[in-house]
Amino acid sequence: MDLDDSYGYADAFGDLADKIAVFPAGRLDTAFVSKLARLDFASDEIGAPTEIPVSNALKNLLRRLRREGYGAILLDARAGIHDLAGLSLHGFAHVDVLVFRGTTQNIDGLRLTLDVLNRRRRDDLKPWVLVHTLLPASQEDYERRRSEIQQRVYDLFIDRIYEGDDVPQLNDRDAAHETMPLRRKPWLEDVDTLRGLADTLLADEELRAIAQRIDEPWDEDLSKSESEDAS
Known part of the structure; x- marks a missing residue:
């Protein structure tokens, strides 16, 4: 090839x-x-x-x-549920990044996607990162919307993912149901190229937090592999 x-x-x-x-x-x-x-x-x-x-x-x-x-x-599977997205959910990725807006349609799609991912879940690795995007820019609206959707996602995990008595709390920031917030960024809405914006993107606290969350399963798996090799 x-x-x-x-x-x-x-x-x-x-x-x-x-x-x-x-x-x-x-x-x-x-x-x-x-x-x-x-x-x-x-x-x-x-x-x-x-x-x-x-x-x-x-x-x-x-x-x-x-x-x-x-x-x-990084494999971009585009938006929605379709053939390529379906293929990408079956073990291609080290970690799946699920980006959604929090609408009813998005929550329904998230439910279906999590059902698929949960079938191949490894107990020692959270196989997904949830990114709640296009949150309101104003702090008051942001907090209201984030709280509302975080509760809906938590209820979804209670219903479809979590089992037994050892269920994380709603506000457990390390739990699999935790969503990473990404506010609406007006300066990105009409952008055709990232030229001149690279430094802004790399310095954005929310984007950096998402990147760190994506790195966590990778780093954990590397540490485990190195430990197994050493033994």
Whole structure:
């Protein structure tokens, strides 16, 4: 698999550009639409392998990227429940980042997604990070909305995820149901490029907190692997 002409660097990040390689889904033209139509998400052939062709192709691509030595691979599964999002929920990721707005439709989608993720959950690793986005900018509205949605998510976990008597409290910030807040940022709404905004993004406290939360399962797993190797 030749990846030489398949990526570009994130020039908008200035000095950090050569540390961020972007692999786009393809060139956006009429041929791209035709290629999407030909993707085989479910093979009906007799004797076909259990895994569908797109799943195999994506796994092979991720293996190749790992061999290239990238420190982290971020797979954008786009918005909503669809074929690619469904594939990405079945073990591709070290940690799944679920971004939602807190609407009823989003909560319904979160319920379905968590049901899928919970089937492959490892007891020693929280396999997801919940990000509640587009919260109001004003402090009063922010606190009201965040509290309301945090309660709904907690109730969802009580109903679908948590088992037995050892159930975390609502305000347990280390629990799996804890949502990471991300307020509406007017300066991002009409942005076509991140050029000139890299420093602002990297300094944003909410974004940094989300990044740290995403790192936690990775760091925990690395520590466990190193401990097992030492023993």
